[in-house]
Amino acid sequence: MSRHKGKRWDGNVRDAALSILLSVERDQAYSNLLLNRTIETYGLEDKDRALLTELTYGTLQHRMTLDYHLEPFIRGKLEDWVRELLRLSAYQIVYLTKIPAHAAVNEAVEIAKRRGHKGIASMVNGILRSFLRKGPREIGGGLTWEKQTSIETSHPEWMIRRWAEQYGRETALEMAHANNEPPIQTLRVNRTKTEREEVLGMLGEEGFLAEPSPILSDAIRVRGGNAARSRAFKEGFVTIQDESSMLPVMALDPAPGMKVLDMCAAPGGKTTHIAERLNNTGEVRAYDLHPHKVKLIDQNAARLGLENIRTDSADSRRLTEILEPASFDRILVDAPCSGLGVIRRKPDIKYSKTEEEIGRLPDIQKSLLEEAYHLLKPGGLLVYSTCTVDREENLLTAEAFLEAHPDLLREDLSEMMPEGLRYEEGMLQVLPQDFGGDGFFVAAFRKPE
Numbered sequence: 368m369s370r371h372k373g374k375r376w377d378g379n380v381r382d383a384a385l386s387i388l389l390s391v392e393r394d395q396a397y398s399n400l401l402l403n404r405t406i407e408t409y410g411l412e413d414k415d416r417a418l419l420t421e422l423t424y425g426t427l428q429h430r431m432t433l434d435y436h437l438e439p440f441i442r443g444k445l446e447d448w449v450r451e452l453l454r455l456s457a458y459q460i461v462y463l464t465k466i467p468a469h470a471a472v473n474e475a476v477e478i479a480k481r482r483g484h485k486g487i488a489s490m491v492n493g494i495l496r497s498f499l500r501k502g503p504r505e506i507g508g509g510l511t512w513e514k515q516t517s518i519e520t521s522h523p524e525w526m527i528r529r530w531a532e533q534y535g536r537e538t539a540l541e542m543a544h545a546n547n548e549p550p551i552q553t554l555r556v557n558r559t560k561t562e563r564e565e566v567l568g569m570l571g572e573e574g575f576l577a578e579p580s581p582i583l584s585d586a587i588r589v590r591g592g593n594a595a596r597s598r599a600f601k602e603g604f605v606t607i608q609d610e611s612s613m614l615p616v617m618a619l620d621p622a623p624g625m626k627v628l629d630m631c632a633a634p635g636g637k638t639t640h641i642a643e644r645l646n647n648t649g650e651v652r653a654y655d656l657h658p659h660k661v662k663l664i665d666q667n668a669a670r671l672g673l674e675n676i677r678t679d680s681a682d683s684r685r686l687t688e689i690l691e692p693a694s695f696d697r698i699l700v701d702a703p704c705s706g707l708g709v710i711r712r713k714p715d716i717k718y719s720k721t722e723e724e725i726g727r728l729p730d731i732q733k734s735l736l737e738e739a740y741h742l743l744k745p746g747g748l749l750v751y752s753t754c755t756v757d758r759e760e761n762l763l764t765a766e767a768f769l770e771a772h773p774d775l776l777r778e779d780l781s782e783m784m785p786e787g788l789r790y791e792e793g794m795l796q797v798l799p800q801d802f803g804g805d806g807f808f809v810a811a812f813r814k815p816e
């Protein structure tokens with residue numbers, strides 16, 4: 368049991384997981400934010416934190432599969448919290464062999480007594496004991512490939528169909544399975560302050576298992592604890608960032624003295640990366656639509672000791688009204704997108720996104736690119752990136768932009784980025800199964816002199 372910020376933690380990890388799952392389902396709250404808030408509020412120890420994360424993410428990741436298995440045992444309509452409790456318990460029974468099944472059932476019954484009454488507890492007991500006796504049912508038997516894959520991997524059928532159309536069935540299936548794997552924690556080394564070797568040493572001294580990234584020279588993979596609590600993080604030697612998220616700034620290739628524009632900048636993961644590459648010279652102008660998010664960029668810059676960043680809030684589709692045309696050497700458009708590349712970190716995306724929403728995004732993305740075109744100097748480089756795997760938002764948006772501006776030259780990223788990745792017409796599409804990083808898209812265009 369631990370105390371923190373005056374809140375008392377009563378040690379019931381399953382109950383806390385249930386509260387988070389309920390908020391995600393009922394209020395469309397973000398699972399990663401709720402999880403972090405619970406961990407911070409109660410100052411959870413490593414063991415409880417790991418179990419809470421596993422239960423919350425696991426249940427959420429496999430929601431549709433669990434519902435399929437539970438369905439034969441449920442009669443009538445259930446209250447939201449009871450359904451969520453059954454999913455949470457079934458998750459432990461099916462996927463967590465280290466937890467004895469009867470312990471998961473007993474815990475569920477206790478929670479049901481506390482949250483409801485004896486009658487509900489006895490129903491929960493009955494359903495889970497029948498499920499334990501009969502086991503999970505087979506997924507197959509006359510289902511279409513899309514339906515079967517949808518249930519097996521717990522992704523909506525439309526998403527599976529869309530990916531199969533865009534990438535072929537085999538790749539779509541690999542992607543859906545990769546989305547249910549836990550992400551690797553990775554760090555970007557702040558080269559204005561230190562070297563990778565030094566950070567590896569610091570992390571090792573604190574008991575973390577840290578190793579150099581096999582694909583990026585500035586990155587570190589770390590296990591064995593939350594790196595945000597490390598000395599290296601607190602002293603501004605590193606940023607917690609996915610390896611794929613480091614690729615857009617590699618493509619942007621900023622050099623000391625340059626004037627760089629980051630049009631969709633908050634919370635500043637890439638803005639600070641650019642500022643580090645400028646080695647605290649030149650200038651990064653960072654804009655985001657939401658003023659409260661802009662503050663996060665300032666906080667990150669301060670922690671990292673970066674003084675070459677100027678932030679402001681603005682609708683970047685209208686930046687030519689406040690910035691001089693053709694005045695930037697480099698421009699990054701890390702556009703708002705469907706986020707289908709980061710499902711491992713935010714499994715709720717699978718259930719909340721709709722195809723209609725995706726359909727509306729390319730217009731916004733193209734408007735941002737259009738504005739960037741006018742702000743780019745002759746000879747300058749523009750990078751377009753997203754954290755999605757959707758081809759409409761990625762390849763098709765980039766091609767439409769090129770069509771509108773035939774003077775632009777497409778840079779061949781395969782010549783300067785890691786080998787063995789998926790390049791198409793010089794543009795890069797990372798899928799979550801490729802090297803363990805998020806799904807990401809990066810394209811770069813140069814304006815002729």
Ligand SMILES: C[S@@+](CC[C@H](N)C(=O)[O-])C[C@H]1O[C@@H](n2cnc3c(N)ncnc32)[C@H](O)[C@@H]1O
Nearest residue numbers: 631632633634635636637655656682683701703
């Ligand atoms: C993918 S996120 C950016 C992540 C950021 N580049 C990083 O690496 O930390 C996209 C951002 O675009 C912002 N945004 C959305 N529409 C915008 C607009 N019209 N103008 C400026 N920013 C916008 C969102 O608030 C969001 O913070």
